Amino acid sequence: MTEHTVPLTGAPVSRRATALTPPPAGVWCALPMILLFLLGFLGPLGMVVLYSFMPRGSFSPIGRPTLENYVDIVAQNFHISFGWSLWLALLSTAILLLVCYPLALAIQRASPGRGILITVLIVAPLFVAENIRLQGWVLFLDKAGVLGGSLQALFGWELDSLVNNVPAIVFGICYIYLPFMLFPMLLGLASVPHDAREAALDLGASRWRLFRDIELPLAAPGILIGSLLCFVISLGAFSEAKFLGKGVIVTIAQDIESAFTFGQNWPRGSALSVLVILIAGVAVFLAMRQVRLENLLGRR
């Protein structure tokens, strides 16, 4: 892997030592990242898992392990939040698939200049914080908001609030996570050779057949990764339900937050987190198996 990497001159390694036994420079270069990963990702994750087995309401990670938090989750009505989160994640992923595919095709077929322009326009909102963008939509869609107010002032139409409902939440999730579907999908479509399309058409394929037999299988890795990203991220959707839903439903992320804050029940919050991580893990596992399968069948 990295054994043959020659350290850069000027690296804090003595020249003589380099000449005798080249130190594994790759490992040294990767060390900061490895430390960050251990301390910043695996460490907290381990803590969450550990806390999830602590007695209810305990604030210490040291104690007699118990499954009571998991029993509580099953006994109390947390399956409703789980259900909503899963449903929202699946629905928004499906909607994003349908919305992004034609968009990705259009970007790919546009002239390079226009393609970049569209990409920049799609990326631009990412420079504004998610919560601010969502609040903007609330101001726009709420009763007597920008939309309703304007319609009333111009045409005298009364418009009720368009937020505080599930469709508004789904809209919010799709709006926020669109780039996460679009860009992997673009990468996937870019790996469909142009002349394979032309050859399929030349051999008599219809538009639909071209899509089903050539474009979809060849772009599948990108599409799958995009769907996976959207699904996993929207599984943890929090702000969308909070701002655009204003409490019509409670997602699992909100349950976790309140367990850690109002509830002051860290073990319960941890147990809920562990379950969410498991669901996401299963999704990733299933999807990655598909991607590998695809690579096996296609390019190697």
Place this chain on the structure above:
Amino acid sequence: MAEATSAPILTLRQIDKFFGDINAVERVSLEIQEGEFFTVVGPSGSGKTTLIRLLVGMDKPTNGDILLRGKRINDVPANRRPTCMVFQSLALFPHMTVGQNVEYPLKCRNRPKPERRERALACLKVAHLPESYYDRPVTQCSGGERQRVALARALAFDPEILFFDEPLSAIDFRLRKTLEKELKDIQRETGKTFVYITHSLEEAMVMSDRIAVMRNGRIAQIGTPREIYTSPNSRFVSEFMGEVNTLPVVVDDSGEVVCESLNLRLPLPASLPRDKRSGSLVIRPEDLRFARDGEGLIRGTVFNEYLLGSRVQYQIRVGATTLLVEQLRDTDTAMLRDQSVALTFTPTESMLFLE
């Protein structure tokens, strides 16, 4: 060979193709006969790829008509035309097996699986691929095998005309020579009309019944390989054929052609116009012969010698000019470097183009 007795299978009438202001194909008219191996040859940028894309239906001509068996097909898209193409890149489907690739055109017509398989195996056989390749992923095939898969796939389509866009250009020399001959054999066996595009006139010569030489979007000459070889109609066509000696000439007041660099005077052939004063004399290396003493038209010295297998090529210095001379190797005229030699040629074998 196709005799021009029957109606042409493909007719082009005054085809123009513009990309913006660029006239990639300009007023091209030609007729291709049923069962013919027709090759379009030209240097890169001559418009031959643009032309084939028009013929296959991937682009539309700006002006003019394309007729297939007398029916105008300008606006018929590629997937509705009874023709198909072997791409320069081959454009095999990387996620499919050899069999799936070859069967694809039949799948597009919703043929049942047993029929598809049978036809695919038959086409693999025509393309000289063993049946065992049927289940092999195309990604595991070598360059030459991929060529055969692409050909088998096009044959499975059973096209009225099979187009080729330089499919052999990325193949090494020996395999290319083999595949060129195989392709011509397959064309004879199947009796299909093949339209082939290449930048190599040598390749065109080997395979074709007729050749169209393209230059700057126009057709410079159409003819059989023999016609193109023996009577090219322009300096461009004559030079395109390979290494030739091109020498500037002028026509003097007495009506004689003067080639100053070779210190040579020739009579102006009656077929050439009288009003042009300058031009070029083109002599093929194989048309120049070493002459016995006193018989030579041109005197020079041997500069270098190259062995080309069955032939030997010499560079002969004549003043400031270097002439290429090619001889069969078995002529026991072993030449030494710096040796003085006399050269001769039959003026009728040379080509004179006045501008």
